[in-house]
């Protein structure tokens with residue numbers, strides 16, 4: 001069983017999120033998703049997510065292409081999470097291109113092209129104005 005791991009906030013779930021999870025799942029037998037905690041999101045993006053971590057975990061866990069979810073509580077623990085889940089592949093969007101190459105010593109690191117013209121931030125802005 002080869003495990004693929006990916007990380008993200010997945011707030012205000014949209015088709016860009018779905019597409020990266022579907023593509024990541026195709027790289028192995030199981031897809032495990034680290035959903036970033038509310039606190040991590042505040043420190044990473046400077047705002048609290050619209051949907052809280054328990055709701056985001058439930059939404060991602062309910063997808064057919066996702067086998068397991070866990071809460072990502074620190075950006076510094078990526079290596080630990082990869083090893084703990086026995087990941088063979090780390091899949092990320094290309095907004096992170098090159099940023100995770102250091103983990104090539106323990107798994108294959110793959111960057112997927114982001115789905116154009118959609119993001120959580122853009123959706124929030126569109127609804128707000």
Ligand code: CTP
Pocket residue numbers: 007008009010011016017020045092093094095096113114115116117118119120121122
């Ligand atoms: N992603 C993607 N295509 C998009 C948006 C996101 O492939 N259009 C991917 C990201 O590259 C990441 C994952 O989905 O691997 C989770 O991204 P996340 O940061 O939660 O979503 P964004 O929509 O980018 O959120 P924000 O606007 O808050 O940065």
